Amino acid sequence: MTSLALMLPSLRRSHHMVERNLVVYRHVWMVIFSGFFEPLFYLLGIGLGLGGLVPDVGGLSYGAFIAPGLLAASCMNGAITDGMFNIYFKLHHQKTYDGILATPMRVADITFGEMQWAVVRGSLYAAAFLVIVWLLGEVVGPPMLLSPWAVLSFPAAVLVAATFSAMAVCVTTFLRKVQDFDIVIGLGVMPMFLFGGTFFPVDQLPDAVRWVVQVVPMYHAVETLRPLTTGTVDGSIAGHVAYLVLTGTAAFVVAMRRLERTLVK
Amino acid sequence: MTGLLRVVQRNLIVYRRVWRGSLFSSFLQPTMYLLAMGLGIGALVDRTAAALPGDVAFLDFLAPGLLAAACMQTATFESSWPVLGKIRWDRTYDAILATPLGVGDIVRGELAWVALRLTTVAGAFTIVMALFDVPRSWTTLLAIPAAVLTGVAFSAPVLAFAARRSVVSGSNSFNTMFRFVITPLFLFSGVFFPIERLPALLQAAAWGTPLFHGVALVRGLVLGSFESWIWLVHLGYLLVMLAVGYVAALWMFRRRLHA
Amino acid sequence: MEPTDGPLIRARNLTKRFDAVAAVDGVDFDVWPGEAFGFLGPNGAGKTSTMRMIACASPVTAGELTVIGMDPRTEASAIKARLGVVPQQDNLDVEITVEENLLMYARYFDIPRNVAARRTKELLEFVQLGERRRSEVEPLSGGMKRRLTIARALINEPDVILLDEPTTGLDPQARHAIWDRLYRLKRRGATLLLTTHYMDEAEQLCDRLVIMDKGRIVAEGSPRDLIARYSTREVLELRLHDDVRAGLHGQLDGLAERVQELPDRVQLYVADGERTLEQVRARGVPLVSALVRRATLEDVFLRLTGHTLVD
Structure with a gap:
């Protein structure tokens, strides 16, 4: 057997990890269920409530502007809760992975399984959010999905969820103590959430800040999703998708290698 | 009183190791929020001349x-996971109870500790607000204790709740609490838009929620906009909530720690 | 690949280094089917590192290691499929129930659901946790968690069961409950591999053991052999006042095969303890107390290394 074959995850074995998470969440279904409401509350509170004070953003209603941004933000937050916190505690406190590694499961299977689970969960949220956004737009108005392209925002959201999950797992492997979370949240997640283009267009930002923002994944997630839901797709979307695919893959490979080093020594 | 101080002192010793990061985020968070929401979204709002109270x-x-919401969030967090950890994981309280200190000292000590933490959070927030030239009145100084009171009023019932949970189920309950209680309060209690914009029914509901009163009190003090005795209603609501929460926390802690 | 005869585990010059420190420093041993094999030694002797290499949880630095005829470097998954591992620290999945811990573990081994369900039921009975099957893991006592970990290690009907310090940190009653389960496994013909720093545990459970100290094996044999080889049959323990002890000046000479001075007592290695005690009294040595006991593995260890197992 070559070392490459040893590095590659097995689909069958990685599914056991998904199954394990399903068993966990059968007990705490409320945690999953409540996750649906986070972006919905923001949509109602900021999009419609505060949005009532905003006439339009570049010709879009504030609700239509913010909905794809909130979808991206919910993919990021889902990845952080499930990916970062959960995996950190399984890795360092509960030693769950050490137990699993005493079986034929390998680090690659565990990493791949955790990723699949994150993507499944993110996809459920994305689908539910898009349905609600559509219903709200039709029933309460103003419409927030403005073009048939919006159908593609679902697979795009799955990609965004996968990229953020890979990044979250990757970042987790660098954390050594619980206080490190504050740094990641304070200097990474929160700035991306606030300045990544979810709540206002990034061209409002000073040039220097805007350049920084354009490097971070949140910006590309929003720029992938917003043209799809608002029907303003052009060639630039390919660049954003490529960014998400490449950074996600790189993060996954790094995460797997670092987990191997942490768990097998 | 000295018992209470010992519990605060114990938390302070632990906190000393992490205060730098925490102080940093006490300034960073409000700055980022005011930049992004206040100026970023503000730029979209102001052009419309839509009427905010007092223009x-x-x-x-x-x-x-x-400011009020930040105190609610910090207080709720400090009273949930860390307290649960001390009860179930580290058994800190069992060790404390083996000394002359009692359950009452622990509950009052934890509340005093949260109040101390919130004073630094609110103080830092107020400095940041001043840099953005927000305050309109000297009563802004009173907004700090008002914001601390808002937070502590949340802390007491959360302590009561934390006392009853195991680590795994407690952690999940906290997640649910943040999603279904804290986040909606944050979004619909008049932080981002006047609750007059809500449908009549939700407006009435907002009047019943604690964060609304905290926000109204703090905002009135910072903007110097109180013209009537309405602030007494807000203050009274928060004090009653704190008192009820304190009694509940005392009761729950007794049941848990003397079991 | 399938060994028809020969050892289940074979190590030659097996070495584990962490940076410059050799945790395991060139050890040789064989474990045969059906035996209970022990690693006895103090904390830091290299027992756990050896165990982790066998369990494919830690890469071999140098030397040769064959587990069930396979090489841990290339066939880790296949080896692990046939091992049962009870690690030093319980790493149960605390987010799921007692029963689900076993069911889920079975899935990691690709065991079909119906087989997993049957074995889970049997194993929970075996470790006396049937009543607690729907409980969360957290409220279980230390002994119960340990028994659950043992049940979990048996879910794949392993060829070898690795137990790293199976009773460390447990109260005496819980220790006996664990020992009782392990005896039953032995009687069924299971191959057990365990580490311990308790000489009573090693004597009770092991057919054969190696004594480890500072990464090396210092002796090998059955508990009885080792005692016969490295100790006398009986030990006379004397406790003396400090000033008496300081003024002994060879008063105990010639009474014992060997005299061992320890901080709180003097041990005389002899064939007949009672007779030696009479001789000591006859020489007029004032004693605080005296005790005659059978020699144990602790004495073997002391003899071989010059220090005690638990300090």
């Missing part, structure tokens, strides 16, 4: 609301 700019309207 203030959106940033000025938002900042005091965020």
Whole structure:
């Protein structure tokens, strides 16, 4: 057997990890269920409530502007809760992975399984959010999905969820103590959430800040999703998708290698 | 009183190791929120001349609301996971109870500790607000204790709740609490927009929720906009909530720690 | 690949280094089917590192290691499929129930659900946790968690069961409950591999053991062999006042095969303890107390290394 074959995850074995998470969440279904409401509350509170004070953003209603941004933000937050916190505690406190590694499961299977689970969960949220956004737009108005392209925002959201999950797992492997979370949240997640283009267009930002923002994944997630839901797709979307695919893959490979080093020594 | 101080002292010793990061985020968070929401969204709002009460700019309207909300969030967090950890994981309270200190000292000590933490959070927030030129009145100084009171009023019932949970189920309950209680309160209690914009029924509901009163009190003090005795209602609500929460926490802690 | 005869585990010059420190420093041993094999030694002797290499949880630095005829470097998954591992620290999945811990573990081994369900039921009975099957893991006592970990290690009907310090940190009653389960496994013909720093545990459970100290094996044999080889049959323990002890000046000479001075007592290695005690009294040595006991593995260890197992 070559070392490459040893590095590659097995689909069958990685599914056991998904199954394990399903068993966990059968007990705490409320945690999953409540996750649906986070972006919905923001949509109602900021999009419609505060949005009532905003006439339009570049010709879009504030609700239509913010909905794809909130979808991206919910993919990021889902990845952080499930990916970062959960995996950190399984890795360092509960030693769950050490137990699993005493079986034929390998680090690659565990990493791949955790990723699949994150993507499944993110996809459920994305689908539910898009349905609600559509219903709200039709029933309460103003419409927030403005073009048939919006159908593609679902697979795009799955990609965004996968990229953020890979990044979250990757970042987790660098954390050594619980206080490190504050740094990641304070200097990474929160700035991306606030300045990544979810709540206002990034061209409002000073040039220097805007350049920084354009490097971070949140910006590309929003720029992938917003043209799809608002029907303003052009060639630039390919660049954003490529960014998400490449950074996600790189993060996954790094995460797997670092987990191997942490768990097998 | 000395018992209470010992519990605060114990938390302070633990906190000393992490205070730098925490102080940093006490300034960073409000700055980022005021920049992004106050100025970023504010730029979209202000052009419309939509009426905010007192015709203030959106940033000025938002900042005091965020101050009250930040205290609610910090207080709720400090009273949930860390307290649960001390009960179930580290058994800190069992060790404390083996000394002359009692359950009452522990509950009052934890509340005093949260109040101390919130004073630094609110103080830092107020400095940041001043840098954004938000305060309109000297009563801004009273907004700090008002914001601390808002937070502590949340802390007491959360302590009561934390006392009853195991690590795994407690952690999940906290997640649910943040999603279904804290986040909706944050979004619909008048922090981001006047609750007059809500449908009549939700407006009435907002009057029943604690964060609304905290936000109204802090905003009135920062903007110097109280013209009537309405602030007494807000203050009274928060004091009653604190008192009820304190009694509940005392009861729950007794049941848990003397079991 | 399938060994028809020969050892289940074979190590030659097996070495584990962490940076410059050799945790395991060139050890040789064989474990045969059906035996209970022990690693006895103090904390830091290299027992756990050896165990982790066998369990494919830690890469071999140098030397040769064959587990069930396979090489841990290339066939880790296949080896692990046939091992049962009880690690030093319980790493149960605390987010799921007692029963689900076993069911889920079975899935990691690709065991079909119906087989997993049957074995889970049997194993929970075996470790006396049937009543607690729907409980969360957290409220279980230390002994119960340990028994659950043992049940979990048996879910794949392993060829070898690795137990790293199976009773460390447990109260005496819980220790006996664990020992009782392990005896039953032995009687069924299971191959057990365990580490311990308790000489009573090693004597009770092991057919054969190696004594480890500072990464090396210092002796090998059955508990009885080792005692016969490295100790006398009986030990006379004397406790003396400090000033008496300081003024002994060879008063105990010639009474014992060997005299061992320890901080709180003097041990005389002899064939007949009672007779030696009479001789000591006859020489007029004032004693605080005296005790005659059978020699144990602790004495073997002391003899071989010059220090005690638990300090």
